[in-house]
Amino acid sequence: MTRTFPGVIANQDVDLTIHAGEIHALLGENGAGKSTLVKMIYGILAPDSGQIDWQGNTVSIPNPAFARELGVAMVFQHFSLFDSLSVLENIALGMDSKVNRAELKSRILEISSRYGLPLDPDRHVYTLSVGERQRIEIIRCLLQEPKLLIMDEPTSVLTPQEVSRLFETLRRLSEEGLAILYISHKLDEIKALCHRATILRNGKRVDVADVNDESTSSLAAMMMGETLETTTPRIGNQAGELRLSVKNLSLEAADEFGIPLKNINLDVHCGEIVGIAGVAGNGQDELLMALSGESVSTQSDSLFIDGKACGQLGPNKRRALGVAAIPEQRLGHGAVPEMSLVDNTFLTAFQRLGLVGGGFIKNSVTRQFTEKVIENFNVKSNGSKAFASSLSGGNLQKFIVGREILQNPGLLIVSQPTWGVDAGAAQTIHKALRDLADRGAAVLIISQDLDELMAGTDRIGAICAGELSDIYDTAALSIEEVGLLMAGSALDEKSLATGGLNNV
Amino acid sequence: MFKLVKRPEPSRQMVLVSPLLALLLTLLAGIILFLFMGVSPTEALYAFFVEPLTSLYGWAELGVKATPLVLIAVTLSVGFRAGIWNIGAEGQLTLGGICGGAVALLFYEVESVWVIPLMVLAGIAGGMFWAAIPAFLRTRFNANEILTSLMLTYVAGLLLSLLVHGVMRDPDGYNFPESRLFSDSALLPIILEGTRLHVGWLMALAVVVAAWIMMARTLIGFEVKVLGQAPAAGRYAGFSQRNIIWFSLLLSGGAAGLAGMIEVSGPIGQVLPTISPGYGFTAIIVAFVGRLHPVGVLLAGLLLALSYLGGESAQISLNLPLAVTGVFQGMLLFFLLACDVLIHYQIVRKTGPVSAIADQDTTQATTNTATESK
Numbered sequence: 001m002t003r004t005f006p007g008v009i010a011n012q013d014v015d016l017t018i019h020a021g022e023i024h025a026l027l028g029e030n031g032a033g034k035s036t037l038v039k040m041i042y043g044i045l046a047p048d049s050g051q052i053d054w055q056g057n058t059v060s061i062p063n064p065a066f067a068r069e070l071g072v073a074m075v076f077q078h079f080s081l082f083d084s085l086s087v088l089e090n091i092a093l094g095m096d097s098k099v100n101r102a103e104l105k106s107r108i109l110e111i112s113s114r115y116g117l118p119l120d121p122d123r124h125v126y127t128l129s130v131g132e133r134q135r136i137e138i139i140r141c142l143l144q145e146p147k148l149l150i151m152d153e154p155t156s157v158l159t160p161q162e163v164s165r166l167f168e169t170l171r172r173l174s175e176e177g178l179a180i181l182y183i184s185h186k187l188d189e190i191k192a193l194c195h196r197a198t199i200l201r202n203g204k205r206v207d208v209a210d211v212n213d214e215s216t217s218s219l220a221a222m223m224m225g226e227t228l229e230t231t232t233p234r235i236g237n238q239a240g241e242l243r244l245s246v247k248n249l250s251l252e253a254a255d256e257f258g259i260p261l262k263n264i265n266l267d268v269h270c271g272e273i274v275g276i277a278g279v280a281g282n283g284q285d286e287l288l289m290a291l292s293g294e295s296v297s298t299q300s301d302s303l304f305i306d307g308k309a310c311g312q313l314g315p316n317k318r319r320a321l322g323v324a325a326i327p328e329q330r331l332g333h334g335a336v337p338e339m340s341l342v343d344n345t346f347l348t349a350f351q352r353l354g355l356v357g358g359g360f361i362k363n364s365v366t367r368q369f370t371e372k373v374i375e376n377f378n379v380k381s382n383g384s385k386a387f388a389s390s391l392s393g394g395n396l397q398k399f400i401v402g403r404e405i406l407q408n409p410g411l412l413i414v415s416q417p418t419w420g421v422d423a424g425a426a427q428t429i430h431k432a433l434r435d436l437a438d439r440g441a442a443v444l445i446i447s448q449d450l451d452e453l454m455a456g457t458d459r460i461g462a463i464c465a466g467e468l469s470d471i472y473d474t475a476a477l478s479i480e481e482v483g484l485l486m487a488g489s490a491l492d493e494k495s496l497a498t499g500g501l502n503n504v
Numbered sequence: 505m506f507k508l509v510k511r512p513e514p515s516r517q518m519v520l521v522s523p524l525l526a527l528l529l530t531l532l533a534g535i536i537l538f539l540f541m542g543v544s545p546t547e548a549l550y551a552f553f554v555e556p557l558t559s560l561y562g563w564a565e566l567g568v569k570a571t572p573l574v575l576i577a578v579t580l581s582v583g584f585r586a587g588i589w590n591i592g593a594e595g596q597l598t599l600g601g602i603c604g605g606a607v608a609l610l611f612y613e614v615e616s617v618w619v620i621p622l623m624v625l626a627g628i629a630g631g632m633f634w635a636a637i638p639a640f641l642r643t644r645f646n647a648n649e650i651l652t653s654l655m656l657t658y659v660a661g662l663l664l665s666l667l668v669h670g671v672m673r674d675p676d677g678y679n680f681p682e683s684r685l686f687s688d689s690a691l692l693p694i695i696l697e698g699t700r701l702h703v704g705w706l707m708a709l710a711v712v713v714a715a716w717i718m719m720a721r722t723l724i725g726f727e728v729k730v731l732g733q734a735p736a737a738g739r740y741a742g743f744s745q746r747n748i749i750w751f752s753l754l755l756s757g758g759a760a761g762l763a764g765m766i767e768v769s770g771p772i773g774q775v776l777p778t779i780s781p782g783y784g785f786t787a788i789i790v791a792f793v794g795r796l797h798p799v800g801v802l803l804a805g806l807l808l809a810l811s812y813l814g815g816e817s818a819q820i821s822l823n824l825p826l827a828v829t830g831v832f833q834g835m836l837l838f839f840l841l842a843c844d845v846l847i848h849y850q851i852v853r854k855t856g857p858v859s860a861i862a863d864q865d866t867t868q869a870t871t872n873t874a875t876e877s878k
Contacts, residue, residue: 292740293742294739294740314742314744315739315740315741315742316741316742319742325740327736327740329736332734332736332737333734333736333737333740334737334740335737336729336730336733336734336737337733337734338514338733339729339730339733343726346726347730347737347740347741348740348741350723351742356723359722359723359724360721360722360723361721361722361723361726363721389513390513
């Protein structure tokens with residue numbers, strides 16, 4: 001299959017075969033062409049050339065409805081559910097043909113018990129967790145009795161416990177003869193779940209591997225085309241003085257879709273990296289904005305920086321105290337899309353670098369600093385006048401991280417530092433964060449990527465429904481224990497007695 | 505068949521071509537309109553767009569009409585770029601005229617060079633006051649400034665009417681609803697002998713230059729641009745939406761007030777029940793035709809001023825109704841908005857059975873299908 005977009009070849013002569021009863025991994029970095037390939041199979045995109053054979057017959061799939069008719073079902077990364085409707089109503093709405101409610105309900109119950117997908121058809125969607133919502137999507141697919149199930153990065157929103165439950169279901173489905181195409185870039189999952197893997201890099205198929213014959217590192221090498229330095233866990237960092245101290249910080253939600261923050265307590269010291277895990281949409285954005293000063297508290301003594309009460313200070317007053325923040329959303333929050341990199345540098349640097357004189361912007365100084373960021377962080381762009389929107393995700397993130405780090409902050413708060421970023425850029429960013437901490441700055445990473453947090457932090461906690469767990473030494477926790485924190489349950493103190501529990 | 509396809513990135517060329525294309529389409533539609541009215545299109549277009557500029561006096565009149573349009577449109581476009589929609593410049597202009605005129609009448613007997621500066625200040629203050637009301641309602645109660653500023657325009661018109669029929673009426677004017685003719689020291693100096701071109705034109709040019717520098721080089725201009733394009737990034741940078749609402753409304757209100765004062769003190773010379781033929785509304789068209797850029801606004805202001813002159817000239821020489829001016833102005837904005845689609849989209853010939861969804865950007869495709877699968 002080949003498919004081009006203006007300026008890029010998303011897929012070039014890609015081959016893929018899946019057998020009945022096989023769990024087949026589609027492996028590749030962001031931008032490798034996984035989504036494009038799958039969209040062609042599901043009839044969302046038309047291929048420029050190539051053919052699809054379905055059970056021995058050549059077919060052309062003009063639209064998703066036809067794909068479903070053939071027996072192809074897909075669970076998207078982002079769910080399309082109505083919060084205010086019940087599970088049953090949501091599923092009934094998604095059916096291609098009219099169905100009897102009572103009959104549908106009994107079929108839902110049957111499928112949910114057969115495949116270990118517990119779900120109450122009468123519950124309203126807004127009361128369900130993300131994992132339960134995903135079950136709706138899976139059941140919705142299974143009701144069509146598909147022969148091929150496509151799952152697009154299904155675990156990115158799940159806790160480790162929910163992931164293992166999902167895997168059990170998928171294994172049972174494959175034993176019954178369902179073919180599953182599993183899209184991911186998480187190697188451990190593929191190793192644990194899949195039989196074979198098709199590996200894509202830069203729009204081309206580089207290999208088809210039998211997963212049992214490969215190690216995670218050999219899969220990684222195929223996926224990235226180069227071996228990466230393995231990161232060593234951070235051990236034995238001597239934390240310095242207390243830099244950020246949050247005390248009983250509570251914040252109302254800004255609107256009905258926001259998450260209120262409840263009683264947040266958190267200390268971050270000079271020279272240490274603290275991580276906050278959590279499933280998306282549990283108050284990460286709100287926490288970042290409360291710390292950066294984008295949302296201010298009514299209580300001045302809810303937040304201290306270097307001992308100074310600053311709960312009521314706005315972003316620029318906090319920047320003056322050495323705070324830098326990197327929000328999750330890059331375009332539109334961390335950077336203005338239709339503005340040049342020079343303007344985007346000025347956006348957060350004008351205060352600390354004194355880029356304003358008598359109300360006027362100091363253009364040449366700003367440009368020099370921008371060029372320094374581009375050079376030091378190896379940002380690939382058409383120079384400092386390029387629009388932020390013209391950069392790839394990884395390069396824009398390198399630019400934003402570089403812009404904040406080169407301002408020499410005393411405290412850096414960063415949300416999802418490597419989300420959607422290619423491995424090379426992720427490595428640059430991780431190294432920059434470590435170096436910053438080694439120079440004595442306090443670093444707080446809010447992330448959904450548990451591997452990133454386990455490997456790169458000194459202490460770790462998790463946020464769930466706007467509440468922050470206790471913070472523990474990272475080395476003392478297993479990934480399952482962090483999973484419990486992410487799900488909002490407290491850890492049993494005794495089970496941790498062996499590790500150096502440091503409950504600050 | 506042809507279809508619209510999203511461009512990979514907005515066309516910069518189209519940003520400049522679009523107003524010219526709109527002008528061309530307006531002229532074509534004008535020709536059709538004149539044919540329907542039984543007038544020779546060549547004569548009508550000549551009367552409309554060429555005849556007014558055949559004399560020095562005509563050129564000077566162009567400046568007179570363009571002065572309020574440019575003054576208001578330049579400052580409105582600052583607010584528009586911040587996403588603050590002041591639609592009530594007409595009312596702010598009226599208040600500026602009332603306040604400037606009140607000073608002129610109050611110091612009727614005084615002969616001093618200070619009368620004009622005082623009128624300028626009063627005019628600006630009046631416009632600012634009228635714009636401060638929507639600013640307050642927006643920042644305090646989150647009331648939509650489009651509605652409040654527009655409705656205040658009608659209040660301003662009635663207020664003017666009340667005053668001209670009451671306290672401002674000329675005591676020797678046989679009960680006509682108009683004020684005394686201003687004394688000489690309350691009339692704006694003429695800068696071109698034998699015409700009506702006054703110092704207000706120089707003020708408008710100065711505002712164009714100041715706005716250009718402000719938007720390109722200063723922190724406040726930067727704040728306006730950021731908050732308009734990406735409000736979340738603006739908050740992240742520490743810019744206050746509230747301050748920008750006040751700033752842009754007071755700025756455009758003040759400029760509209762100044763324009764109102766210039767009208768009563770310049771071409772009119774007294775306070776009348778109507779002091780503007782809709783400059784405050786036309787300025788919105790000027791701002792968009794001028795691409796919200798000060799220099800573009802200057803050129804667009806001259807073009808729209810010509811449409812006012814052309815309307816008068818067509819009325820005199822061809823007996824066409826004055827409403828033709830409004831029709832032309834409306835068509836220009838209409839075609840401009842239509843042509844602006846081409847900035848983000850291009851027209852291509854439809855080939856093959858490629859589904860429409862396939863050509864949109866991929867994220868949109870996902871959303872579409874997700875909804876479709878419901």
